[in-house]
């Protein structure tokens with residue numbers, strides 16, 4: 559199977575976890591788009607009754623085109639289950655997200671969700687986080703100073719640009735600075751440092767967030783649970 563087929567396989571698998579009357583968080587990215595397609599089919603064919611909360615304008619547009627009911631995170635009290643992608647997942651189930659610049663809304667939806675599921679192809683599973691550049695969402699005002707601080711700290715920052723070399727703007731009209739770290743040996747400390755940096759809105763380290771990971775592999779689908787969280791829920 560090629561990478562897109564692996565993404566489609568986990569997208570289809572994840573859509574099966576959605577039940578009638580759920581409030582469902584829809585992640586962002588190419589893997590999630592397969593899940594949204596699959597869920598859209600269930601809504602049509604089974605009359606599945608769900609309310610969706612989107613983590614990006616792009617996913618919201620896709621879901622609405624498929625006839626799904628998408629509303630604002632502020633109109634619901636909680637989210638039952640959020641299904642999202644990831645850029646890297648380490649063996650302790652921490653992740654880097656934001657390769658598609660959706661990390662801020664993704665983290666807001668994730669932290670208001672009862673359960674979080676990530677769907678990835680096997681290339682995203684790593685021993686240590688950091689080979690994938692860590693996205694940091696920053697307010698445009700003063701962003702050069704944040705960039706300079708990151709540079710002094712040896713984080714090898716780069717402002718994210720699009721194919722036309724224009725600065726990428728997030729759905730909240732902020733900018734993305736990618737940190738080229740190579741290996742993140744102390745993710746919690748780094749997360750704290752970034753959280754404490756004025757001008758940083760959010761970063762792509764998602765620590766202790768995910769409850770279930772579905773991995774698409776050449777030899778089939780693997781499901782990894784964060785045991786302690788599921789044990790608590792029982």
Ligand SMILES: O=C[C@H](O)[C@H](O)[C@H](O)COP(=O)(O)O
Pocket residue numbers: 585586587588589590642643644645654655656657658659660661664
């Ligand atoms: O900002 C984007 C999100 O964090 C995505 O979920 C992540 O980048 C994975 O995307 P993809 O499934 O396209 O690799």
